[in-house]
Amino acid sequence: MSHGWATKAIHLGHDPYAGTGDLVPPIHVSSTYTFPTAEAGGSRFAGESEGYIYSRLGNPTTNLLEQRIAAMEGAEAAVVTGSGMGAITSLLWTLLRPGDELLTDTTLYGCTFAYFHHLLQEFGITVRHIDLRCPDAVSEAVTERTKGVYFESPANPNMRVVDIAHVCKEAKKYGLWTVVDNTYLTPYLQRPIELGATYVVHSATKYLGGHGDLIAGAIAGPTEEMKRVRLVGLKDATGAVMSAFDAHLILRGIKTLHLRMERHCQSAQAVAEHLHEHPKVARVFYPGLPSDPGYEVMKRQASGFGGMVAVELKGGYEAGIRFLNGLQLFIRAVSLGDAESLAQHPASMTHSTYTPEERARHEIGEGLVRLSIGLEDLPDLLRDLDQALESV
Numbered sequence: 001m002s003h004g005w006a007t008k009a010i011h012l013g014h015d016p017y018a019g020t021g022d023l024v025p026p027i028h029v030s031s032t033y034t035f036p037t038a039e040a041g042g043s044r045f046a047g048e049s050e051g052y053i054y055s056r057l058g059n060p061t062t063n064l065l066e067q068r069i070a071a072m073e074g075a076e077a078a079v080v081t082g083s084g085m086g087a088i089t090s091l092l093w094t095l096l097r098p099g100d101e102l103l104t105d106t107t108l109y110g111c112t113f114a115y116f117h118h119l120l121q122e123f124g125i126t127v128r129h130i131d132l133r134c135p136d137a138v139s140e141a142v143t144e145r146t147k148g149v150y151f152e153s154p155a156n157p158n159m160r161v162v163d164i165a166h167v168c169k170e171a172k173k174y175g176l177w178t179v180v181d182n183t184y185l186t187p188y189l190q191r192p193i194e195l196g197a198t199y200v201v202h203s204a205t206k207y208l209g210g211h212g213d214l215i216a217g218a219i220a221g222p223t224e225e226m227k228r229v230r231l232v233g234l235k236d237a238t239g240a241v242m243s244a245f246d247a248h249l250i251l252r253g254i255k256t257l258h259l260r261m262e263r264h265c266q267s268a269q270a271v272a273e274h275l276h277e278h279p280k281v282a283r284v285f286y287p288g289l290p291s292d293p294g295y296e297v298m299k300r301q302a303s304g305f306g307g308m309v310a311v312e313l314k315g316g317y318e319a320g321i322r323f324l325n326g327l328q329l330f331i332r333a334v335s336l337g338d339a340e341s342l343a344q345h346p347a348s349m350t351h352s353t354y355t356p357e358e359r360a361r362h363e364i365g366e367g368l369v370r371l372s373i374g375l376e377d378l379p380d381l382l383r384d385l386d387q388a389l390e391s392v
Helices: 005-011 038-047 062-072 082-097 109-121 135-141 164-173 223-238 244-254 256-278 293-302 316-326 357-362 378-389
Strands: 075-082 101-103 128-129 146-152 177-181 198-203 219-223 281-285 308-315 342-344 369-374
Touching: 005 062, 005 256, 038 128, 062 075, 062 244, 075 223, 082 109, 082 146, 082 177, 082 198, 082 219, 082 223, 135 164, 146 164, 164 177, 164 293, 219 223, 219 281, 219 293, 223 357, 256 281, 256 308, 256 378, 316 342, 316 369, 316 378
Parallel strands: 101 128, 101 146, 146 177, 177 198
Antiparallel strands: 075 219, 198 219, 281 308, 308 369, 342 369
């Protein structure tokens, strides 16, 4: 029987009637696993038989989460990690070697940008930013050294939307793999692998967990490549292993992901529309607004516009600081995807790894404020935004 998306997120991979009859999948906390014989242990190490060896390689709780994430993303397999950056680094340390080149979009999350420019390039890997919204961007940039393309859609923090299907189609013409960070929209709203991407990465800290009480990441992609990521990128290169307790919390979180995302989207749309005409707002970045450059692309590739809104305030850097300090209900914090509404100032916080010149070049304004719209009552959120804008 073929089940729907939410049913898979709640039921896949667990039989509540088996074993002791647990309705909720149990948490497996063992660090290591036993072998009935020495030969059985050797067979597992040789990859000749299935079975657990050591929790850095796999654990029943984390593996159940991997099954569900793969199913939600429409992927063959998944690997979970101890953080979102653990997912990105475990994947790219597996795929890239000195002398390779990586193409990426104009805008990236601050820590991803730092990893690309402060680490990958130190190891002889070239990273080049191109405007992936341009139809011929990949074709014009690819060289014999290029191995893959990495991007976010929408991008953190300015909500740039990239046409995933188009970029992936162009990349495949040149034998390139593609990686899409799908943290902002989640697999409930957008599934890049179904649009042609090779891999998807997540900060599962955000919407997948959904409650601000864990740090985690996830990678989804082809089965054989996920085996390589587990054995090379995760086991040896980063050791960024997810705990069974965190996997349990994410398994709980994804049961309500579809319900939470509907509310996040509804409120974010209303916030974007409310701020769009405000005299102290220079621009609202939200792909659910018909005036947004990404509106038509998002309608094609996603079933919703997400819960993140970015606002460029008139008055620049100081206006962003004053606005943040004026908020009373929105909480000043740098994560996203929680039940609580959060606000942060990228120029002084998440994207301070960029120089001011780099922020200008990568379209991150000094007065930009990123809002993660939570699950509170919408009228309360709008009142708080209005009173904070009075201080700008």
